[in-house]
Amino acid sequence: MKVNVAPLLKQPIGAHTDYELTESPIDPRGENAGLIEAGVSSIDADIIATHTNPGAYVEGDARASVSLQCSRCLKPIEAPVKAHFAEQYYATIDVVSGDPRDQAPRDAKTIGSDFWVDLTPLLREELILATPLAPLCRPDCKGLCEICGRDLNTDPHEHDTGSDERWSKLQELKKFRPDR
Ligand SMILES: [Zn+2]
Ligand SMILES: [Zn+2]
Structure with missing residues (x-):
């Protein structure tokens, strides 16, 4: 999911924008296709982006359905996976003046000059972490x-x-x- 944070960064610090992402099934040619690599077949997420001093703080909850294989009988299963995510994105350019801003910390996630933020890598990362390592088709498989x-x-x-x-x-x- 890509969001344009330019309108948010023009508002006062502390202002926030809500986004909702619902896609079922995920389109392999769409902008959320990166989630399919993590086995995600459908997603529903509530996202809040807040204007902070360094840029935009993005936080939310995702509920996904992930295609897995039962670790005991190897049968394909769909498991519900929930993940909470939060990330600070650093602005590199001032949205009003167009001037470059202070260097973001190393390894920080940055907001490019077009002010579009791709949230798919963040969602993918958090959903992978929340996916069970040894899923079961049923508890007593x-x-x-x-x-x-x-x-x-x-x-x-x-x-x-x-x-x-x-x-x-x-x-x-x-x-x-x-x-x-
Ligand atoms: Zn046997
Ligand atoms: Zn099984």
Whole structure:
């Protein structure tokens, strides 16, 4: 989402502007396409930009739906992800006079000479941080059978591991899987 903060920066310090972002599903060719890289399929966000001494302080809450894979059974799932975000954007040019402003701190997010701020990288970053690392399709997902790979939710079964040498060989191999 891109917002033009020029009108806000012309108002007194402390003035604020509200924005609302709702997109479902996110258009892969639209300005929020960067969110799709984070698995976000839809988003709904309330954003407030406040005119501060250095520029614009942007704060808000985002509710997104993120496409993930169950960490146990590998089934595709859509998980709700919520994130709060806040960031100071530093003006580099005075909006009224057009003169350059004091150097922003290193690594600070800046407002370019066109006064448009792209909020997509901020939203993407915060939603990635809020996304669960080991999502589950349901809290009691039984996962895949470690021996034959079948889904234990839809196909509950056990193997008689003691009597068949082939299974014990596979069990040894399984111990070397790096993701376990
Ligand atoms: Zn699952
Ligand atoms: Zn099995």
